[in-house]
Amino acid sequence: MYTVKTLNQISPAGLRAFDPAHFVLDDGAERPDALLCRSADLHQYPFDPCLAAIGRAGAGVNNIPVEECSRRGIAVFNTPGANAGAVKEMVLCALLLASRKIPAALAWVQGLKGETDLQKRVEAGKKAFIGPELGGKTLGVIGMGAIGIQVANTARHLGMEVIGYDPYMSVEAAWKVSRQIAHAASLEEVYQKSDYITLHVPYTADTKGMVDAAALAQMKDGVRLLNFARGELVETPALLAAVEGGKVACYVTDFAQEELLGVEGVVVLPHLGASTPESEDNCAVMAARELMDYLENGNIKNAVNLPTCRMARSGRVRVCVIHRNIPAMITQISSALSGAGLNIENLVNKSRGEYAYTMLDLADELPEPVEGAIRAIEGVVRVRVLPRCE
Numbered sequence: 001m002y003t004v005k006t007l008n009q010i011s012p013a014g015l016r017a018f019d020p021a022h023f024v025l026d027d028g029a030e031r032p033d034a035l036l037c038r039s040a041d042l043h044q045y046p047f048d049p050c051l052a053a054i055g056r057a058g059a060g061v062n063n064i065p066v067e068e069c070s071r072r073g074i075a076v077f078n079t080p081g082a083n084a085g086a087v088k089e090m091v092l093c094a095l096l097l098a099s100r101k102i103p104a105a106l107a108w109v110q111g112l113k114g115e116t117d118l119q120k121r122v123e124a125g126k127k128a129f130i131g132p133e134l135g136g137k138t139l140g141v142i143g144m145g146a147i148g149i150q151v152a153n154t155a156r157h158l159g160m161e162v163i164g165y166d167p168y169m170s171v172e173a174a175w176k177v178s179r180q181i182a183h184a185a186s187l188e189e190v191y192q193k194s195d196y197i198t199l200h201v202p203y204t205a206d207t208k209g210m211v212d213a214a215a216l217a218q219m220k221d222g223v224r225l226l227n228f229a230r231g232e233l234v235e236t237p238a239l240l241a242a243v244e245g246g247k248v249a250c251y252v253t254d255f256a257q258e259e260l261l262g263v264e265g266v267v268v269l270p271h272l273g274a275s276t277p278e279s280e281d282n283c284a285v286m287a288a289r290e291l292m293d294y295l296e297n298g299n300i301k302n303a304v305n306l307p308t309c310r311m312a313r314s315g316r317v318r319v320c321v322i323h324r325n326i327p328a329m330i331t332q333i334s335s336a337l338s339g340a341g342l343n344i345e346n347l348v349n350k351s352r353g354e355y356a357y358t359m360l361d362l363a364d365e366l367p368e369p370v371e372g373a374i375r376a377i378e379g380v381v382r383v384r385v386l387p388r389c390e
Ligand SMILES: NC(=O)C1=CN([C@@H]2O[C@H](COP(=O)(O)OP(=O)(O)OC[C@H]3O[C@@H](n4cnc5c(N)ncnc54)[C@H](O)[C@@H]3O)[C@@H](O)[C@H]2O)C=CC1
Pocket: 058, 059, 060, 061, 080, 081, 083, 084, 087, 142, 143, 144, 145, 146, 147, 148, 165, 166, 167, 168, 169, 170, 173, 200, 201, 202, 203, 206, 207, 228, 229, 230, 254, 271, 272, 273, 274, 275
């Protein structure tokens, strides 16, 4: 049995995906095999040595200390694209919120309750909320991943010109981009050409504060900026100064900060981008499946710190070794096995950056001393021995 502890409200569809014959969901567990979370901040979380995996039901993993997890041999999974549709829809809404002064107009009209001459007041007052149409305007999309691509492609249907910037885009992602989307060679190009800019990059050391005073200065006067990626991408004092000075006509963000609340020209949403039943189900089910396959079979799909790795089961036990990506690891592991007279039925080895992963299927049980010998090899981070589930 494997124990999984959840750290946020996870969709019941995801919880139901765990096979009760092999998995126990226990939120009080002190030594779980896996954690399943959404945005819970795990940077100070006391990881137990038993913990083998973390499933993030969502895209961003900035709430997880990924490097520390790698050092400890904890696989970190996310659910690429599973909530992209929900965020795309919210971004489309945000384009209109930013353009047509909808939040301010709503607040104003509500304040007219009980007034006499309501129609007259409305018709006289509505001129305060005039805002431009999206058609014919240029939208700059920074980060052409699962969300950015959907936003870019859909914005074309609103009659917008769209330019996308992503120097790290995968070939697979590129196939999904409409041919009508222009490619921006630099951030400067996006800043200078766009009437609307939307951010869809992960929060990393590289992207932290990327929208600072210098970036804002390059943008068009009256630009509308949308942030459904992470609050930390935008330097708040610089943004507030740009809103105050009219450089930014509107900032719509999904990330609440005290300084942003109540500011005219700033619309703050309570991290609602992925909050649809559909995307909560998608994320939770995908994360549950990733964790189950990893815990039971050692297969890795959608890990952010380990290579994709899959092998059909054969033999009696599977030995899964996370190790440093350095020479002679496979030789040493297979020597430990052959020295004990054990035959490797099948083997797969994949690497990703500093780490590599080797799975070996053995015809026989792995004696404890041999397991110990593999653990003792310099560069081995973690060894898991998985019996074949019936
Ligand atoms: N508001 C919400 O509820 C949600 C927010 N998010 C946030 O949105 C981010 C993006 O999500 P997805 O599109 O699903 O992720 P993704 O991984 O599919 O796409 C991210 C893209 O950003 C690109 N990128 C990375 N660094 C870049 C840089 N410096 N400049 C330009 N492009 C860069 C990558 O190449 C990739 O194509 C997540 O990391 C998360 O922080 C995601 C889902 C829900």
